[in-house]
Amino acid sequence: MAGGGDGESLKYTPTWVLALVCTVIVAISLTAERLLHYTGKGKAPLLSLQALHDLHIFIFVLAVVHVVFSALTILFGSLQIRQWKHWEDAIQKKEGYQEQGQQQQEKVTHIHQHDFIRGRFLGIGKDLALLSWLHSFCKQFYGSVNELDYTTLRRGFINNHYRDNPKFNFYKYMLRALETDFKKVVGISWYLWILVVLFLLLNVHGWHAYFWIAFLPFILLLAVGAKLEHIITQLAREVAQRHVAIPGELVVKPSDHHFWFNKPRLVLILIHIILFQNSFEIAVFFWVLVLYGFDSCIMGEFGYIIPRLIIGVLVQLLCSYSTLPLYAIVAQMGSSFNKAIFEDHIQAKITGWANKAKINRKNVDGGNKKTPSPQPPATESTIDQGREIEIQTISAPSNAQN
Known part of the structure; x- marks a missing residue:
């Protein structure tokens, strides 16, 4: 079964993106709470505090x-x-x-x-x-x-x-x-x-x-x-x-x-x-x-x-x-x-190789202000690269499988 890309981890995500997402989540929660409050206000509450709890x-x-x-x-x-x-x-x-x-x-x-x-x-x-x-x-x-x-x-x-x-x-x-x-x-x-x-x-x-x-x-x-x-x-x-x-x-x-x-x-x-x-x-x-x-x-x-x-x-x-x-x-x-x-250490090497390629591409783009194109999914060349790394790892005497 093919596995899709997981994208960048949280530590590589810009802080303004984190702040924006948190703001949206909090805003939705507060809006829903206020909507319930005003809907049930001159009448019987739509949902009491005890029921909501x-x-x-x-x-x-x-x-x-x-x-x-x-x-x-x-x-x-x-x-x-x-x-x-x-x-x-x-x-x-x-x-x-x-x-x-x-x-x-x-x-x-x-x-x-x-x-x-x-x-x-x-x-x-x-x-x-x-x-x-x-x-x-x-x-x-x-x-x-x-x-x-x-x-x-x-x-x-x-x-x-x-x-x-x-x-x-x-x-x-x-x-x-x-x-x-x-x-x-x-x-x-x-x-x-x-x-x-x-x-x-x-x-x-x-x-x-x-x-x-x-x-x-x-x-x-x-x-x-x-x-x-x-x-x-x-x-x-x-x-x-x-x-x-x-x-x-x-x-x-x-x-x-x-x-x-x-x-x-x-x-x-x-x-x-x-x-x-x-x-x-x-x-x-x-x-x-x-x-x-x-x-x-x-x-x-x-x-x-x-x-x-x-x-x-x-x-x-x-x-x-x-x-x-x-x-x-x-x-x-x-x-x-x-x-x-691929085993975990092989996946780590492939991920490192892909991250280096991404960084090199950003460096080449330099001061280009246009929105970068999304990263393409893994291809056969990526898989072949992983297989080559794995075969080399298996063949090495120090990394031989038990």
Whole structure:
């Protein structure tokens, strides 16, 4: 998945820009507060001070619960993914033997006999669309990613994106990419605030809206998990359709067209929405419990409360132990890749190189007063530069990987 540019950090931002942005934020806040005050002034207040205080507490509780739940998801998911490390170590060890000339002779295998194809595509009825989706739906609950899946998808990624680095560690790359992606998931985006407004609007007496809303993240999570499993099945199908027999190891070809609307990033957005909706449910429960008590009319009937909490726990566990590991590996099956493909010290060198180029360009412009053009995005030359730096770093005896 391609990573966009993050721009300059705060320390390089002009002070007048910081002052202007802070002024706008404060002005909007004060305007909203004054508007509420004057709207409710010769009549009953639109929102009392106590109600406004309770609303502030709700927003704070929602933010805290969302951050905590996202952190728990990435923590439990990472513990699950770390079990794959011995698969990577075994592959690295095998490839080390091959570099020393201890290669086994390649054998021609009929495509239908390959374990990856048999397990994902050519079982009884699995080549039918409906049964294929049903198999993918069920697969997310047991062994969502096995060693054969990991090995095959890893080989496809390296062959498509990084074949010039035989020492590339796919496992470490996945962890870096996952960390980069979930830095965005922890935040609350504008579309999530729209969901908050809609949820508050639907909280009408007798509708039991929060009970029905609790099913949305669960259903959406099941759909995302089934889609990620089905992408692996599609990769197996493509290989089976292209080849009758394969010499040596099977290689899949990553592509964006396997994802919804050809956008791998959409899966991350859906996971973001799932975690936020689940956090909203739990945050509302604790907020009402602390401020108004368990018997409050806002809490709802007892028969609707317990299922909401159970569903929230199920979403948290399923997302952590199944969907997140699936996302970690399947998200790399797109046509592009995450900027985390380079390790931190390589990214630092690339960033330093880009900053020097920017400074040199400003110095050349001199006293030119016209607005400078925006910095172009990373190109293949930038990526090649990073690869050259990484290969040189790996080749150096003092910087060799463990």
